[in-house]
Amino acid sequence: xxxxxxxxxxxxxxxxxxxxxxxxxxxxxxxxxxxxxxxxxxxxxxxxxxxxxxxxxxxxxxxxxxxxxxxxxxxxxxxxxxxxxxxxxxxxxxxxxxxxxxxxxxxxxxxxxxxxxxxxxxxxxxxxxxxxxxxxxxxxxxxxxxxxxxxxxxxxxxxxxxxxxxxxxxxxxxxxxxxxxxxxxxxxxxxxxxxxxxxxxxxxxxxxxxxxxxxxxxxxxxxxxxxxxxxxxxxxxxxxxxxxxxxxxxxxxxxxxxx
Amino acid sequence: xxxxxxxxxxxxxxxxxxxxxxxxxxxxxxxxxxxxxxxxxxxxxxxxxxxxxxxxxxxxxxxxxxxxxxxxxxxxxxxxxxxxxxxxxxxxxxxxxxxxxxxxxxxxxxxxxxxxxxxxxxxxxxxxxxxxxxxxxxxxxxxxxxxxxxxxxxxxxxxxxxxxxxxxxxxxxxxxxxxxxxxxxxxxxxxxxxxxxxxxxxxxxxxxxxxxxxxxxxxxxxxxxxxxxxxxxxxxxxxxxxxxxxxxxxxxxxxxxxxxxxxxxxxxxxxxxxxxxxxxxxxxxxxxxxxxxxxxxxxxxxxxxxxxxxxxxxxxxxxxxxxxxxxxxxxxxxxxxxxxxxxxxxxxxxxxxxxxxxxxxxxxxxxxxxxxxxxxxxxxxxxxxxxxxxxxxxxxxxxxxxxxxxxxxxxxxxxxxxxxxxxxxxxx
Ligand code: SF4
Ligand code: SF4
Ligand code: SF4
Numbered sequence: 001x002x003x004x005x006x007x008x009x010x011x012x013x014x015x016x017x018x019x020x021x022x023x024x025x026x027x028x029x030x031x032x033x034x035x036x037x038x039x040x041x042x043x044x045x046x047x048x049x050x051x052x053x054x055x056x057x058x059x060x061x062x063x064x065x066x067x068x069x070x071x072x073x074x075x076x077x078x079x080x081x082x083x084x085x086x087x088x089x090x091x092x093x094x095x096x097x098x099x100x101x102x103x104x105x106x107x108x109x110x111x112x113x114x115x116x117x118x119x120x121x122x123x124x125x126x127x128x129x130x131x132x133x134x135x136x137x138x139x140x141x142x143x144x145x146x147x148x149x150x151x152x153x154x155x156x157x158x159x160x161x162x163x164x165x166x167x168x169x170x171x172x173x174x175x176x177x178x179x180x181x182x183x184x185x186x187x188x189x190x191x192x193x194x195x196x197x198x199x200x201x202x203x204x205x206x207x208x209x210x211x212x213x214x215x216x217x218x219x220x221x222x223x224x225x226x227x228x229x230x231x232x233x234x235x236x237x238x239x240x241x242x243x244x245x246x247x248x249x250x251x252x253x254x255x256x257x258x259x
Numbered sequence: 260x261x262x263x264x265x266x267x268x269x270x271x272x273x274x275x276x277x278x279x280x281x282x283x284x285x286x287x288x289x290x291x292x293x294x295x296x297x298x299x300x301x302x303x304x305x306x307x308x309x310x311x312x313x314x315x316x317x318x319x320x321x322x323x324x325x326x327x328x329x330x331x332x333x334x335x336x337x338x339x340x341x342x343x344x345x346x347x348x349x350x351x352x353x354x355x356x357x358x359x360x361x362x363x364x365x366x367x368x369x370x371x372x373x374x375x376x377x378x379x380x381x382x383x384x385x386x387x388x389x390x391x392x393x394x395x396x397x398x399x400x401x402x403x404x405x406x407x408x409x410x411x412x413x414x415x416x417x418x419x420x421x422x423x424x425x426x427x428x429x430x431x432x433x434x435x436x437x438x439x440x441x442x443x444x445x446x447x448x449x450x451x452x453x454x455x456x457x458x459x460x461x462x463x464x465x466x467x468x469x470x471x472x473x474x475x476x477x478x479x480x481x482x483x484x485x486x487x488x489x490x491x492x493x494x495x496x497x498x499x500x501x502x503x504x505x506x507x508x509x510x511x512x513x514x515x516x517x518x519x520x521x522x523x524x525x526x527x528x529x530x531x532x533x534x535x536x537x538x539x540x541x542x543x544x545x546x547x548x549x550x551x552x553x554x555x556x557x558x559x560x561x562x563x564x565x566x567x568x569x570x571x572x573x574x575x576x577x578x579x580x581x582x583x584x585x586x587x588x589x590x591x592x593x594x595x596x597x598x599x600x601x602x603x604x605x606x607x608x609x610x611x612x613x614x615x616x617x618x619x620x621x622x623x624x625x626x627x628x629x630x631x632x633x634x635x636x637x638x639x640x641x642x643x644x645x646x647x648x649x650x651x652x653x654x655x656x657x658x659x660x661x662x663x664x665x666x667x668x669x670x671x672x673x674x675x676x677x678x679x680x681x682x683x684x685x686x687x
Contacts (some may be wrong), residue, residue, distance in 0.1 A: 012301060016324020016417045022368070023406060026399075038387070043372065045667075046382030062301075092321045095306040141417050185593070196415070203414035203421045204428035204591050208317065210418075236681065239310060246516060 004053035004155060008083075009073060011066045012093070012124065013059030017084035020141040021056065024148055034155060049077030054154045056083045056147075060090050060124045067130060074131040079154050082127045083147070085140040089212045092140065094124045097259050098242065126247065135160070138193050140210040140244060148194050164215040166190050167207050171198035172195040179206050186230040188240060191217035191250075192235035209243060213250035223254045280666050282651050292647035294640055294670065304630040312338045312621045313424050313595035319617065319632065320418045325368075326635075327418050328361035328451055329610035332483055332687040333617040333631065333632075338424055340497075341604025341619060342597060349589050350426045352581050355483050356439075357413055357422070358608070359574045359581075361518045362482070365611035366529070366574070369674040370457065371398030377668050378460040383517045394456075397449040408578075411435055426592035433587075440582045443575045450571045451547060457513070457568040458551035458580025462562045463665065467649045469642060470519060471531035471556065474609050480539040480577055482533075482609040488535055493519065497607040500616055506633070507641075516641035517633065524641035527613025528673065529566035530557065541576030544569050560646050561670045599625030610635050612674055636675040643673055 008021055022043065024031060039047045055077035060234035061067050074080055080169045085091035127133050137146055146162065153160030167189035171178070179201055180187040188209035189201060200207045213219070219241060228239070238256040265283050282294045307315060316334035320327040332354050339346060363647040371394070372384045381387050388395045406416040413419020414430050421429045431439075472493060476485035488494050495503055506515045518524050534556040537545065546568045551561075561646055602622045608615050613635035646669055654662040 014321050014324040014327075016321070016327065019324045019417050022372075023403075026403070037383075043383055043385075045376075046386075093301055093303070093306070095310075099302070099308075101306050140321065143415075196304055199415045200420045204419055205423070205594055214340070235319045252669075 003034065003036040005036045005048075005051070005078065006036040006151075007050065007052040007055040007073070008043075009057045009069075011057060011059030011070065011087070011127075013084065013091075014060040015058070015088040017058040017086070017141040020144050021083070021147055023144045027148065031151070035151070036253065041169045052077045054079045054081065054151070056081050057087050057127060058083045060086045060093065060126055061130055062124050062223075070127060070131055077104075079134045080127075080131065081150060082133045084142050085138060085210065085212055085244055086124075087127050087133075088136040088138050089179045090124045090126050094245075094247050095242055097123050097247065098256070116222050127131070135162075137162070138211045139195055143195055143197070165194050166192050166214045166217075167192045167196065167198050167201070167211070170194045170196070171201045171207075174198055174202050176201045180225075180229070184229055186226045186232055186240065187239055188222070191219050191222050198218070209240070209245065212245035214227055217250045219251050219254045280647065280670060282647055282654070282666065289532060292644050293650055294643050294647070294675075302594075304632060307619075307627050307630040310627050311595065312341065312619060312625045312627055313597070313598070315617075315619055315627060315630070316422065316424075317418075322632065322634070323610075324417055325365055326355050326361060326610040326612065326615070328413070328422075329482075329608045329615050330617075330632075332358055333421050333606045333608040333615050334619075335422060335424055336483070336606035336608065337604040337617040337619050338621075339604065339622060340606060341602030342424070342625075343602065344425050344597060344599060346425060347589055349585065349587060351483070352585050353412065353427060353431070354422065356578055356581050357409060357419070358482050360405045360408035360579045362405070362574050362611045363571060364402045364409070365605075366571050367398055367402035367405065369611070369671075370453070370564055370567050370571075371395075372402075372634050373674065374668070374671050375457075375460070377664065377671070380630070397446075399447060401446050405445050407442065408439050411439070411682075423592060423594045424597055426589065428591050428594060430587060430589070436582050436585065436636075440579055443578050447543075447572070449574050450568075450575055451543065453568045453571060454547040454551055454565070457565050458553075460564070462559070462564065463668070464559070465561060465646075465650060466558050467560070467646055468558045469645065470525035471534050471558075472524060472525050472527050472614060472638075473532040473535045474607060474614060475536055476539070479532070480536055480541075480573060487607060487614065489519070489525065490531075490535065491519070491522065497542075497605040497616070497618075500605065500607065500618075501631075504616075504633070504638075515633075515637050517638045522588055524645050525638070526560065526642050527638045528563060529570050529611070529613075530560065530563040531613065532609060533566040533569055539549075540569065540573045541580075541669070543576055544573035547572055560669060561672045563674070567674075604659075612636060613638055639673050639675065643670060643675070 008018060038052055055073055061070055082088045096148055135150060137150055149160045171189055179185040185206050187206040189207040192209045193209055193214040194210040195211050223237050236255060241251045241254035242256060245251050252258045279295050283291045307318055315338050316331040319330045319334040376383055379387055384395055409419055410416040414421045421427045470489050470491045472489040474481040475488045476487040486494055486496055503520055504517050505520045506517050508515055537555045543668050603620045605618045615635055616633040618631040619627055621627050
């Protein structure tokens with residue numbers, strides 16, 4: 001049987017998710033035994049154009065060029081996996097969607113001139129806004145174990161186990177003292193999807209919500225608690241919910257409304 | 260009829276991000292030499308406005324998934340500068356340790372994963388594994404040491420979470436420090452051999468004198484603090500940066516390009532650092548450099564690969580000595596527990612690819628009013644083109660495949676980080 005062909009593709013992102021793929025390094029040599037790395041521009045110059053069995057896509061869609069590439073990739077890939085928040089939710093850079101275009105255009109003196117040649121939307125959207133996505137790996141970046149789990153699942157043709165419970169569950173398993181309940185600090189853990197192993201609360205820091213909303217997140221109830229218990233203002237709350245996943249329906253009301 | 264030769268690399272592989280190279284030689288003359296970045300702009304400086312200064316570093320981290328630590332350190336230092344916070348030595352030491360960890364993992368990636376395959380006629384490091392199993396295994400392990408230190412001290416390997424204004428939310432234990440020292444020392448031998456290995460590669464013979472710029476400190480190898488100095492006599496503080504470095508735009512690239520006011524483009528990164536701070540390298544790094552005949556200043560941009568190999572030894576040695584001299588006296592701090600006030604702050608940090616400038620202005624509530632970030636690749640982008648221009652004439656003599664490879668090797672020697680360079684600059 002031919003080895004399954006894997007593509008790792010970059011759209012608008014920071015390469016952190018691809019770096020997390022490279023962090024499977026211990027397993028990398030075994031993995032290439034089982035997988036045909038058909039496309040990974042950051043790592044190889046032997047790149048082939050599909051069809052692929054699995055495409056891991058980092059980054060959001062922010063130019064017409066990327067949109068064309070994504071649609072083509074969708075057609076050529078059996079499984080299309082959104083790798084990380086930028087691809088799943090728009091992540092932190094999606095904050096730009098609330099900035100009026102004339103403001104963000106100011107950053108280039110000759111914006112329109114370059115714009116017309118290089119084309120850009122000035123808005124950031126997750127992959128699912130444009131194409132069907134088979135699997136979403138949340139996180140900024142997703143943990144390598146999750147990526148490995150997804151790849152194994154894809155290889156074996158089984159659904160990977162992804163955690164959709166809140167960070168709090170992982171936090172409790174680590175027996176951390178709750179920063180929200182015991183110290184009144186504004187933790188996003190109760191509405192944030194798990195997968196990071198409660199990286200922040202385990203290191204003395206509140207969760208900022210970088211894995212995006214968990215399933216059935218009750219954002220308004222947490223917003224109320226953060227306002228009452230931690231004294232967050234309306235602006236503070238908008239800032240919190242508009243940080244990593246403000247475009248997601250579960251957060252959009254608290255993020256100051258859909259745009 | 261004059262001979263026209265066009266060289267085009269549509270998408271340079273084994274660099275971070277999306278860029279192409281276009282060179283046109285007519286007769287003996289170079290008509291154009293462009294590094295065109297088609298990775299889209301990301302508007303960080305515009306959407307940081309209105310956010311709290313205490314989260315600047317967390318946001319800036321997402322400019323780059325490779326050099327996230329230097330972005331965090333630069334943002335933290337700039338914000339602290341604006342708030343008038345003097346951080347203690349322990350915090351300084353731990354930040355330097357984390358930045359070195361980032362340099363180790365990034366340099367290991369750049370040297371062995373991205374550059375070395377070219378010299379063996381291979382498309383990537385994995386395809387070298389059957390012929391050079393030890394090299395590949397050690398290269399992977401060296402990169403991993405950097406990532407693992409970041410993970411253990413920073414809470415996770417990419418976009419770490421423990422660094423905050425005025426300190427860390429978690430202080431490493433004695434066991435963490437001992438473990439890190441062992442991990443680093445275990446790779447020292449490979450790093451030493453690495454210098455000889457790289458020096459033996461067939462590095463292209465090419466020289467172009469240009470200004471080299473790096474941070475510098477009196478008493479140590481500077482990566483997190485210091486003054487900005489150059490081979491042409493520049494000597495300024497981070498606060499004076501904008502008076503001396505200017506940015507221009509082109510219509511074919513999303514990257515802004517820097518020049519020294521009244522002068523020309525310049526080079527930043529490992530080669531500039533080793534050239535300008537050779538004396539401050541650890542003894543073993545200096546020894547290794549001398550052994551292979553590295554005499555600063557070296558003006559061959561392809562030699563950045565060797566400079567990285569030299570810096571890998573220095574990063575290990577200096578990290579070990581930081582650990583040995585570290586006295587933990589201060590406990591963890593709570594994120595954003597500082598008092599806010601209005602201010603302007605400036606900082607320059609050495610990312611693996613060179614100097615990284617961050618500056619912020621914020622109001623009395625600590626809300627960001629203006630952000631200005633200039634990345635190493637933006638600093639280097641014009642200089643890469645100047646090198647391509649100088650390289651172009653000799654490309655006529657070789658086959659198109661070789662010419663393309665040589666351009667790619669030059670670009671890879673700079674190890675450009677394209678996502679970084681289009682993060683986007685300055686809102687007035
Ligand atoms: S999700 Fe985070 S780590 Fe991944 S590309 Fe986006 S900003 Fe980078
Ligand atoms: S610290 Fe945060 S993540 Fe942990 S249990 Fe409390 S609210 Fe949940
Ligand atoms: S605790 Fe929250 S902010 Fe921290 S890594 Fe996990 S999801 Fe991200």
